Amino acid sequence: MKQEKINRINELAHKAKTAEGLTEDEKKEQAQLRLEYVNSFKANLVAQLNNTYIVRPDGTKEKLERKNNEKQ
Numbered sequence: 071m072k073q074e075k076i077n078r079i080n081e082l083a084h085k086a087k088t089a090e091g092l093t094e095d096e097k098k099e100q101a102q103l104r105l106e107y108v109n110s111f112k113a114n115l116v117a118q119l120n121n122t123y124i125v126r127p128d129g130t131k132e133k134l135e136r137k138n139n140e141k142q
Contacts (some may be wrong), residue, residue: 082100
């Protein structure tokens, strides 16, 4: 996610805390940006875990496997 979008999320969060609050359009924009941020965060985490290896005490490396019973 680009820094401009993260800055916009923060701007909307600060404005929401003021007495002025957010307009309906701003609330929709905030929800969309937050969803995009969460999805980006999840994708980055999955990518990092896909490149994670466990080093056993004997020095062998084993790729971290995905659990079958969990959502992606």
